Amino acid sequence: EAQVTQNPRYLITVTGKKLTVTCSQNMNHEYMSWYRQDPGLGLRQIYYSMNVEVTDKGDVPEGYKVSRKEKRNFPLILESPSPNQTSLYFCASSPTGLAGGTGELFFGEGSRLTVL
Amino acid sequence: GNSVTQMEGPVTLSEEAFLTINCTYTATGYPSLFWYVQYPGEGLQLLLKATKADDKGSNKGFEATYRKETTSFHLEKGSVQVSDSAVYFCALSDLGPGTYKYIFGTGTRLKVLA
Numbered sequence: 671e672a673q674v675t676q677n678p679r680y681l682i683t684v685t686g687k688k689l690t691v692t693c694s695q696n697m698n699h700e701y702m703s704w705y706r707q708d709p710g711l712g713l714r715q716i717y718y719s720m721n722v723e724v725t726d727k728g729d730v731p732e733g734y735k736v737s738r739k740e741k742r743n744f745p746l747i748l749e750s751p752s753p754n755q756t757s758l759y760f761c762a763s764s765p766t767g768l769a770g771g772t773g774e775l776f777f778g779e780g781s782r783l784t785v786l
Numbered sequence: 787g788n789s790v791t792q793m794e795g796p797v798t799l800s801e802e803a804f805l806t807i808n809c810t811y812t813a814t815g816y817p818s819l820f821w822y823v824q825y826p827g828e829g830l831q832l833l834l835k836a837t838k839a840d841d842k843g844s845n846k847g848f849e850a851t852y853r854k855e856t857t858s859f860h861l862e863k864g865s866v867q868v869s870d871s872a873v874y875f876c877a878l879s880d881l882g883p884g885t886y887k888y889i890f891g892t893g894t895r896l897k898v899l900a
Binding site for chain 2: 674701703705710711712713714715718720728760762774775777778779780
């Protein structure tokens with residue numbers, strides 16, 4: 671089954687404790703992206719990647735890191751989480767890549783993160 | 787910069803009522819436009835899309851027409867069902883040299899009462 675898988679789905683952590691949210695897709699998509707969803711703000715893009723080893727900042731990249739060493743994986747790293755990073759996070763992928771296009775986004779089920 | 791504005795919710799309707807959720811955008815160039823739907827506890831999924839002016843996207847009884855002259859992409863459905871209760875997001879794809887971003891509206895929550 672074609673899907674985007676995120677883990678963990680739920681996490682409660684404390685300020686400053688490094689964490690990684692994994693994202694994997696099995697559709698051979700070039701494009702992957704991370705979003706955070708907050709009430710009243712909709713989805714805001716954190717980082718995106720147009721292909722392996724090609725990443726770029728979205729609209730709210732502060733406090734986050736990403737890497738794209740393999741096509742299927744795009745982990746989101748919070749080196750020193752703070753309470754303002756409490757949010758619902760979504761990973762997404764698309765067949766759109768360096769070749770351009772208008773492909774739809776395929777979303778994971780979300781990871782709810784609470785930073786105390 | 788590019789942006790998407792959609793109507794505030796929540797929108798509460800009775801079953802079989804007509805639905806309109808307004809969406810307007812600002813963009814340079816010719817973005818593609820999308821409507822995504824998020825059911826409770828789930829990720830977003832594509833509802834419909836349109837890639838050029840005057841295109842009409844449709845799916846599951848929902849429709850939206852890409853209106854370049856009014857920079858709008860309003861979502862409509864003639865007769866809503868309880869199962870349509872969800873959050874709806876309007877979005878555009880922002881293509882540029884070396885960049886490919888999606889920009890989302892803030893979402894509109896729809897509640898349909900039996």
